[in-house]
Amino acid sequence: MSETIQAADLTRDIPAEIREPFGAYLLYLGDDALVLGHRLSEWCGHGPTLEEDIALANIALDLVGRSDALLRVAAQLEGKGRSEDDLAFFRDATEFRNAALVELPRGDFAFTIVRQFLYDAYALPLYTHIAANATGALSGIAAKAVKETTYHLRHTAEWVRRFGGGTAESKRRAQDALDELWRYTGELFDEDAVTVALAGAQWIPNPSVLRAAWSETVERVLDEADLAAPAVKHHFTGARSGRHTEHLGHLLSEMQIVARSHPGASW
Amino acid sequence: MSETIQAADLTRDIPAEIREPFGAYLLYLGDDALVLGHRLSEWCGHGPTLEEDIALANIALDLVGRSDALLRVAAQLEGKGRSEDDLAFFRDATEFRNAALVELPRGDFAFTIVRQFLYDAYALPLYTHIAANATGALSGIAAKAVKETTYHLRHTAEWVRRFGGGTAESKRRAQDALDELWRYTGELFDEDAVTVALAGAQWIPNPSVLRAAWSETVERVLDEADLAAPAVKHHFTGARSGRHTEHLGHLLSEMQIVARSHPGASW
Numbered sequence: 001m002s003e004t005i006q007a008a009d010l011t012r013d014i015p016a017e018i019r020e021p022f023g024a025y026l027l028y029l030g031d032d033a034l035v036l037g038h039r040l041s042e043w044c045g046h047g048p049t050l051e052e053d054i055a056l057a058n059i060a061l062d063l064v065g066r067s068d069a070l071l072r073v074a075a076q077l078e079g080k081g082r083s084e085d086d087l088a089f090f091r092d093a094t095e096f097r098n099a100a101l102v103e104l105p106r107g108d109f110a111f112t113i114v115r116q117f118l119y120d121a122y123a124l125p126l127y128t129h130i131a132a133n134a135t136g137a138l139s140g141i142a143a144k145a146v147k148e149t150t151y152h153l154r155h156t157a158e159w160v161r162r163f164g165g166g167t168a169e170s171k172r173r174a175q176d177a178l179d180e181l182w183r184y185t186g187e188l189f190d191e192d193a194v195t196v197a198l199a200g201a202q203w204i205p206n207p208s209v210l211r212a213a214w215s216e217t218v219e220r221v222l223d224e225a226d227l228a229a230p231a232v233k234h235h236f237t238g239a240r241s242g243r244h245t246e247h248l249g250h251l252l253s254e255m256q257i258v259a260r261s262h263p264g265a266s267w
Numbered sequence: 268m269s270e271t272i273q274a275a276d277l278t279r280d281i282p283a284e285i286r287e288p289f290g291a292y293l294l295y296l297g298d299d300a301l302v303l304g305h306r307l308s309e310w311c312g313h314g315p316t317l318e319e320d321i322a323l324a325n326i327a328l329d330l331v332g333r334s335d336a337l338l339r340v341a342a343q344l345e346g347k348g349r350s351e352d353d354l355a356f357f358r359d360a361t362e363f364r365n366a367a368l369v370e371l372p373r374g375d376f377a378f379t380i381v382r383q384f385l386y387d388a389y390a391l392p393l394y395t396h397i398a399a400n401a402t403g404a405l406s407g408i409a410a411k412a413v414k415e416t417t418y419h420l421r422h423t424a425e426w427v428r429r430f431g432g433g434t435a436e437s438k439r440r441a442q443d444a445l446d447e448l449w450r451y452t453g454e455l456f457d458e459d460a461v462t463v464a465l466a467g468a469q470w471i472p473n474p475s476v477l478r479a480a481w482s483e484t485v486e487r488v489l490d491e492a493d494l495a496a497p498a499v500k501h502h503f504t505g506a507r508s509g510r511h512t513e514h515l516g517h518l519l520s521e522m523q524i525v526a527r528s529h530p531g532a533s534w
C-alpha cells in the first residue's frame with residue numbers, strides 16, 4: 001500500500017460540521033466489515049461443498065474490500081497520517097468500533113450463515129440510504145456495498161429458509177444460532193452521541209428507521225423458514241465504544257500478527 | 268451441489284482412446300489447484316496488508332474454482348456417480364494426484380509467494396496449450412485458467428522481484444524458499460504412463476516442452492530478482508501416484524472435516 005500513489009482526497013464532499021462524528025461512524029462500518037470478513041474467511045477451505053466454500057470466500061472478500069475502502073476514508077478524515085492498514089493492523093481491541101455481533105466466534109455453519117444473514121439485512125438498507133444521500137466517494141463505496149449485499153442477502157436468506165425447511169438437525173442448529181445471536185442485534189440500532197450528531201446531515205439513516213427495515217426483512221424470512229424470533233429483554237451494548245467481548249482480542253492477535261511482525265516492511 | 272440440475276455431459280469432446288488417461292491427468296490438474304488453493308486460503312485474513320490479503324484470497328478463489336470445474340469433468344469421466352465434491356472431500360491422501368510442491372506447508376509469506384510463482388509459471392503454458400488444443404468444456408476451462416494465471420503470474424513475479432531487490436532479509440527469505448522448493452518442481456514435468464498415453468492426442472503439452480517454457484519464465488524472473496536457481500541432483504517424485512508427504516494428510520483432515528461430519532447432508 002505504501003508504494004501506491006497517494007490517493008485523492010476522498011473526504012472533500014463530507015460537510016465540515018459532521019466530519020468528526022462521521023469519521024467515528026465510518027469506524028463502525030469499516031470495523032464491522034473487517035471483523036466479519038475475517039470471521040468469514042476462517043471458513044476458507046472448510047465449507048461443506050466446493051461451491052459453498054467459494055461463495056463464503058467471495059462474501060468475505062467483498063467485506064474485506066469494503067472495510068479497506070471505508071477505513072481509507074476514515075484514515076483521511078482522522079488526518080493523523082495513518083493509512084487504512086494502520087487502522088486495521090495497529091489498533092488494539094479497545095480502539096475497534098465494530099458491533100459485538102460480528103466478533104463472536106464463527107460457530108458452526110448454521111451460526112455463520114444466520115449471523116451473516118442478520119448483518120446483511122442491516123447492511124442493505126444502511127448502504128442503500130448512504131448511496132442515495134451521501135455524495136462523493138462515500139456514495140460510490142455505498143453503491144458497491146448495496147450491489148454486493150443484495151447478492152449476499154439473497155444467498156444467506158436462501159440458506160436460512162433451507163435450514164428451517166431441512167432436517168430437524170438443521171432447523172435446531174439455525175434456531176440455536178438465532179437464540180444466541182439475537183441479543184447482539186440491538187446494538188446495531190443504538191442511538192448514541194455519534195448517530196445523534198449525524199442526524200441533521202441525513203448522510204446516515206435514522207437508527208429506528210433502519211431497525212424497522214431490518215425487522216421487516218428478518219421477520220419475513222424467519223416466517224418463511226418457520227423459525228422463531230427470540231424474545232430478549234436486554235441487548236448487549238458497549239462494543240461500539242470499545243468494550244468488546246474477549247473474542248475480539250483473539251481475532252485481532254490472529255489477524256494482526258503478520259503485519260505487526262514486519263512493521264513498515266517494504267518486503 | 269446436490270440440488271442443482273444435473274450438468275450436461277462435459278466429456279463428450281474427449282476422444283474415446285484417451286478418456287482413461289485424460290481422467291487421470293485431470294486429477295493431476297484438479298488436485299494441484301485444490302490443494303494449492305487450500306494452502307493459499309490459509310492466508311485469508313493474515314496477509315501483510317489488506318490489499319495483499321485480498322489479492323491472495325482472490326488467487327485462492329480462482330484456484331478452488333478451477334479445481335471445481337476440473338474435478339467435475341474428472342468425476343463424469345470416471346462414471347461412478349461421484350460428484351466433484353465427493354472427489355474433493357471423500358478421497359484419502361493416497362488417492363490424491365497433486366504434485367508434492369503444492370502440499371508443502373504455507374511457510375512464511377516469501378515461501379507462499381515463491382511457491383505460487385513456480386506454480387503459475389507452470390500453469391500458464393500448460394493451460395495455454397490445453398485451451399488451444401482441446402475442444403469442448405476443457406477448452407473453456409483452460410481459457411479461463413489462462414486469463415487468471417496471466418494475472419497471478421504478473422502478481423507473483425512482481426513480488427519475487429521485490430523480494431530480491433528489497434531488504435537483505437526479504438532476499439534471504441526468498442532464496443531460502445527457492446532452495447527448499449526447487450527439488451519439488453521436477454515432478455511437474457515427469458513423464459509417466461499417463462502423459463505418455465496422452466502424447467498422441469495432443470490435448471496436453473509434451474512434458475519437456477512444458478519444462479522449457481517454465482524454465483524460460485523462471486530463469487528470467489530470478490535473474491531480474493538477482494536470485495539463484497539452486498542445483499538439485501534428485502527431485503522428489505511419487506506424489507502424482509499417491510505417495511505424498513505427511514503434510515497432505517494434515518491438510519485433508521482440515522479441509523474435509525466439515526463435509527465428512529455431515530455426509531450427504533442436505534442442510
